Amino acid sequence: MELYLDTANLEEIREIAGWGVLSGVTTNPTLVAKEFSARGERLTLEGFARHLRAVCEAAGGPVSAEVTALEAEAMVAEGRRLAEIHPHIVVKLPTTVEGLKACKRLSAEGVRVNMTLIFSANQALLAARAGASYVSPFLGRVDDISWDGGELLREIVEMIQVQDLSVKVIAASIRHPRHVTEAALLGADIATMPYPVFQQLLKHPLTDLGLRRFMEDWEKVRP
Ligand code: E4P
Numbered sequence: 001m002e003l004y005l006d007t008a009n010l011e012e013i014r015e016i017a018g019w020g021v022l023s024g025v026t027t028n029p030t031l032v033a034k035e036f037s038a039r040g041e042r043l044t045l046e047g048f049a050r051h052l053r054a055v056c057e058a059a060g061g062p063v064s065a066e067v068t069a070l071e072a073e074a075m076v077a078e079g080r081r082l083a084e085i086h087p088h089i090v091v092k093l094p095t096t097v098e099g100l101k102a103c104k105r106l107s108a109e110g111v112r113v114n115m116t117l118i119f120s121a122n123q124a125l126l127a128a129r130a131g132a133s134y135v136s137p138f139l140g141r142v143d144d145i146s147w148d149g150g151e152l153l154r155e156i157v158e159m160i161q162v163q164d165l166s167v168k169v170i171a172a173s174i175r176h177p178r179h180v181t182e183a184a185l186l187g188a189d190i191a192t193m194p195y196p197v198f199q200q201l202l203k204h205p206l207t208d209l210g211l212r213r214f215m216e217d218w219e220k221v222r223p
Contacts, residue, residue: 001184004192006172008035008051012195013058024061026136026172026192028092028116029068049085056086064114066092075102083111090114090134095123100130107131114170121155128160128167138173139183149173150182157187177201
């Protein structure tokens with residue numbers, strides 16, 4: 001399973017890319033808004049394109065950039081503009097009727113599409129039939145309403161295997177390290193997670209303690 005960062009923050013991307021474990025990045029309008037507000041920068045089309053280009057360079061792999069238009073025609077136009085920014089760009093579309101129409105058209109043009117806000121296996125099936133390259137079921141948001149995000153992912157992964165569909169599954173809305181393990185065991189192709197979850201994946205008190213003891217023992221006899 002590949003590991004993606006769910007962020008629009010360049011420092012976070014550079015840090016995790018530096019670990020040698022980053023395969024891509026996903027963004028969404030909330031994450032982009034958060035990033036620009038944090039920098040006190042007004043969002044312009046040029047500024048957004050410049051930022052996305054930098055994200056693509058830092059990520060070194062696929063970067064999902066989401067459209068904000070709600071109608072197919074405008075989604076296609078916005079998707080084309082996003083795809084032109086950098087070869088790493090994957091156009092992210094919401095799983096709505098208009099999103100499906102735009103997905104069909106953009107995919108036919110060779111633009112890779114990530115269908116987002118997936119909360120059922122049938123939505124994933126529709127996205128796959130519309131030519132999506134990726135589907136993003138939101139585990140955390142399903143768990144948030146006391147349903148089972150893991151079960152949603154299990155159904156989608158199994159359906160794609162049984163139906164021999166070529167779409168890749170991005171386990172999204174990851175909230176904690178158990179989600180990552182669960183996604184890997186269930187056969188997700190990719191898990192996209194916020195920066196703190198990446199840190200939690202690595203951190204273990206016994207690793208820190210073990211290293212400290214090794215160093216203390218070594219110090220006692222060091223030549
Ligand atoms: C996926 O691509 C989304 O950006 C993301 O995972 C949403 O996660 P959230 O539920 O933590 O906002």
